[in-house]
Amino acid sequence: xxxxxxxxxxxxxxxxxxxxxxxxxxxxxxxxxxxxxxxxxxxxxxxxxxxxxxxxxxxxxxxxxxxxxxxxxxxxxxxxxxxxxxxxxxxxxxxxxxxxxxxxxxxxxxxxxxxxxxxxxxxxxxxxxxxxxxxxxxxxxxxxxxxxxxxxxxxxxxxxxxxxxxxxxxxxxxxxxxxxxxxxxxxxxxxxxxxxxxxxxxxxxxxxxxxxxxxxxxxxxxxxxxxxxxxxxxxxxxxxxxxxxxxxxxxxxxxxxxxxxxxxxxxxxxxxxxxxxxxxxxxxxxxxxxxxx
Amino acid sequence: xxxxxxxxxxxxxxxxxxxxxxxxxxxxxxxxxxxxxxxxxxxxxxxxxxxxxxxxxxxxxxxxxxxxxxxxxxxxxxxxxxxxxxxxxxxxxxxxxxxxxxxxxxxxxxxxxxxxxxxxxxxxxxxxxxxxxxxxxxxxxxxxxxxxxxxxxxxxxxxxxxxxxxxxxxxxxxxxxxxxxxxxxxxxxxxxxx
Numbered sequence: 001x002x003x004x005x006x007x008x009x010x011x012x013x014x015x016x017x018x019x020x021x022x023x024x025x026x027x028x029x030x031x032x033x034x035x036x037x038x039x040x041x042x043x044x045x046x047x048x049x050x051x052x053x054x055x056x057x058x059x060x061x062x063x064x065x066x067x068x069x070x071x072x073x074x075x076x077x078x079x080x081x082x083x084x085x086x087x088x089x090x091x092x093x094x095x096x097x098x099x100x101x102x103x104x105x106x107x108x109x110x111x112x113x114x115x116x117x118x119x120x121x122x123x124x125x126x127x128x129x130x131x132x133x134x135x136x137x138x139x140x141x142x143x144x145x146x147x148x149x150x151x152x153x154x155x156x157x158x159x160x161x162x163x164x165x166x167x168x169x170x171x172x173x174x175x176x177x178x179x180x181x182x183x184x185x186x187x188x189x190x191x192x193x194x195x196x197x198x199x200x201x202x203x204x205x206x207x208x209x210x211x212x213x214x215x216x217x218x219x220x221x222x223x224x225x226x227x228x229x230x231x232x233x234x235x236x237x238x239x240x241x242x243x244x245x246x247x248x249x250x251x252x253x254x255x256x257x258x259x260x261x262x263x264x265x266x267x268x269x270x271x272x273x274x275x276x277x278x279x280x281x282x283x284x285x286x287x288x289x290x291x292x293x
Numbered sequence: 294x295x296x297x298x299x300x301x302x303x304x305x306x307x308x309x310x311x312x313x314x315x316x317x318x319x320x321x322x323x324x325x326x327x328x329x330x331x332x333x334x335x336x337x338x339x340x341x342x343x344x345x346x347x348x349x350x351x352x353x354x355x356x357x358x359x360x361x362x363x364x365x366x367x368x369x370x371x372x373x374x375x376x377x378x379x380x381x382x383x384x385x386x387x388x389x390x391x392x393x394x395x396x397x398x399x400x401x402x403x404x405x406x407x408x409x410x411x412x413x414x415x416x417x418x419x420x421x422x423x424x425x426x427x428x429x430x431x432x433x434x435x436x437x438x439x440x441x442x443x444x445x446x447x448x449x450x451x452x453x454x455x456x457x458x459x460x461x462x463x464x465x466x467x468x469x470x471x472x473x474x475x476x477x478x479x480x481x482x483x484x485x486x487x
Contacts, residue, residue, distance in 0.1 A: 001410040008407045011304075011465045012426050015338050015371070018302040037347065039302060039340040074385075074398060075340050076427065098404035098427070121405045255301055255347055256323065 006143070009123035012076070012099065013144035013207040016040060016230055020220065020251050021078065021209070023047050023234040029243070030069040030077075036247030040076040040099065042232070043069040048105045048152025049235035049274060052286065058106045060088040066095055078125070083292050084110020086119075093122045099144070100124045102137075104291035105151045105234075114292065117141030127211065129162045129289055131169035134204055135190035136293075145204060147228075148289040149212015152235050154276030156213045156222065158289060163210055163226045174202050212289070215273045217253030217266050224257035241271030294479060297322040297331040301347040303339020303372060307464035314469040317476050325356040333366040333479035336373030338426070338462050341398065344372055345388045354389065361391050366455040366478045374458040375429050382432060392453050393435030400430040400447070400460075412461070414442040414450055417470050423449070423461035430460050455482055 002008075019039025024030040025047065033041050045061040046054065060081050070077045076098035081088035088109070089100050102115050104127050114137065117124040123143035128134035134145045147166070149159030173195060176184060181199055185192040197205050210223035211232035220231045231254055233247075240246040249266035256262045284290065298308045300321035312319030312335070319335075322328065334357065336344070348354055361367055369377040376388040380395040401407070404427055412423040423444075431448035434440060442450040449460040455478060463471040 001408050003406065003408045005409055007424055007465060008409055008426060011424050011462060012404055012407065014304045014307060014465065015340070015426060015462075017304060017306075017339070018300070019340060019343060034342060037343045039343050075342060076404060093405065096403045096405065123404065251343070251347075252350070 004121035009143035010206050012123055013125070016076075016144075016209075017207060018255060019230045020247075020254050021230070021232045022237055022247060023232075024069060025238065026065065027068045027072045029238055030073045032244050033237070033247055034073045034075050036244060037251035038075060038247065039230070040078055041069060041073060042078045042080065042101065042234075043097075044080060047235040047238060048288070049154070049239055050152075051105060052152045060085070060092060060106065063091065063095055066092065066097060070096060080106055081115070082106040083108040084113050084115060086115050089115055089120065089124075093120055097122060102126050102142075104148055104288045108291050114140050125209070127289070127292065128166065130165050131173070131198070132188035132190055133292070134166060134208070135188065135194045135198070138204070138206055139191050139194055142206065144207050144209065146209040146211040146232055149210070149214075150279055150282070151212045151288050153213050153279065153282075154215035154236060154239075154274040155279055156215065156219045157279060159210050159212045159214065159223060160226065162212075162289075163223060163228060166204075166208065167227050170198055170202060170204070173198050214250075215276060217249045217263055217270075220250050221253045221257035221263055224254055230254065235274055239274035246270055246273075294318065294332050294476070294483065295320060295330060296333045296335060296476070296479060297327060298335045298337055299344070299348075299353070299373075301351075301353075302343045303337040304462065304464055305337055307462075308335050308337050308370075308472075311464045311469045311472040312476070314467070315472040315476050317479075325352050328356055328360050331360075331365070332483055333368070333475065334360060335475070336367065336369040336376050337464070338371035338373060341372035341375040341388070344376060348376070348388065357389055358391065361456070364455055364482055366457065366475065366482050367391070368457040368459075368475045370459050370462055370464065371426065371428055374431070374460055377456060377458050378431075392451070392456050392458060393438050394451060394453075394458075395432045396429045397432050398429050399427050401425060401428050403427065410444065412442055412444060412449070414471065415439075416441060416474060421463065421468050421470055422466045423463070424465045425449075425461045428460045431458070
């Protein structure tokens with residue numbers, strides 16, 4: 001009997017496919033998310049849009065919040081640690097969190113090194129803007145990838161950019177000859193073996209979700225259309241007028257992302273989604289996607 | 294022969310891959326109408342609360358019960374096992390209530406307790422590699438249910454006539470023998486031999 005193997009960790013992410021993982025800040029929101037059909041919840045002290053508004057250093061959530069959420073739902077509970085913050089990750093693992101997110105939404109603790117994720121029994125999800133980042137994180141032990149997008153903006157454009165880029169890079173790698181693969185591994189700064197697995201399978205070796213800016217059911221469906229395995233919705237749900245209805249609508253639109261009549265139906269009278277931010281209005285320091293490498 | 298994989302949420306493509314490795318055709322099923330031309334159905338792993346909700350929403354409860362009444366085989370893995378069970382331990386409402394058994398969700402603990410192991414399954418020659426992820430277990434079964442495997446004295450695979458259920462994920466490995474076993478059940482039901 002073996003725990004924490006790559007199959008067990010990556011398999012856990014496979015079980016999330018076609019699902020919606022929702023950010024929650026307390027037990028009450030967690031219950032709403034579970035009742036709406038979320039496949040997992042991300043327990044946080046503040047959603048990304050509030051982190052933007054508050055400024056300062058954003059850290060892992062108070063363990064009380066994480067434990068409270070774990071107590072009230074039967075679906076998996078995820079939590080975020082700062083990039084490179086080994087101890088925050090170990091603390092969250094000790095609480096029994098089911099999945100860790102080494103996340104650019106929090107203020108990075110290390111500007112050079114990401115966490116050695118092989119050193120954990122609990123699996124990690126990490127953000128990526130391109131195939132290089134995705135394979136570097138997988139090389140460090142990540143069992144699930146998500147686009148970075150631009151968190152807390154309610155603007156889908158960056159998540160679309162990242163998903164399209166990763167997929168077009170995968171297609172390019174698929175068509176490379178063996179000698180080109182060696183050079184490309186060097187250019188991307190990734191392991192040759194991982195790149196070769198992409199070349200052979202035509203996909204990343206782990207599940208790839210969309211995250212960072214999904215604000216409506218149609219946004220979630222768009223990301224599925226572009227090839228995402230599932231979606232993370234952060235600020236979108238609990239910053240909307242009617243979180244319960246909104247959460248249910250996003251779950252349905254993700255499952256039936258090609259059924260446009262159904263998406264129209266669930267999108268009716270949802271009230272105002274979160275306001276959203278135009279990306280060009282963000283200063284370089286406010287761009288969360290540029291954290292990590 | 295056509296085998297459907299309920300595609301509301303969860304590990305759908307993995308099952309389709311295992312079905313094709315075992316030599317049959319697998320198709321994702323998102324609408325009840327699709328059940329009509331299927332010979333067998335797999336309910337995959339995923340989150341049982343999510344899958345159960347979406348099944349109710351789109352009329353799958355009644356449709357799958359009718360599918361089962363025709364004697365067409367159904368195979369549930371992990372969340373799919375929970376969905377098939379007549380009783381769920383605790384206060385939770387059961388879903389399809391087709392198999393005469395009581396199941397416990399997340400019975401081995403949280404993700405850090407998830408594991409893989411070699412498992413002896415009745416009807417399959419050599420042990421298979423079984424991946425348990427936040428897995429349920431079968432607490433007790435009715436006399437009409439045959440136990441096919443146990444792990445540390447807990448029931449993890451069972452069969453009731455044309456219904457098959459496993460706590461673990463045979464679709465996550467390259468070993469397709471349990472899918473092969475299910476396909477043989479489907480073949481038998483098509484030729485009228487049970």
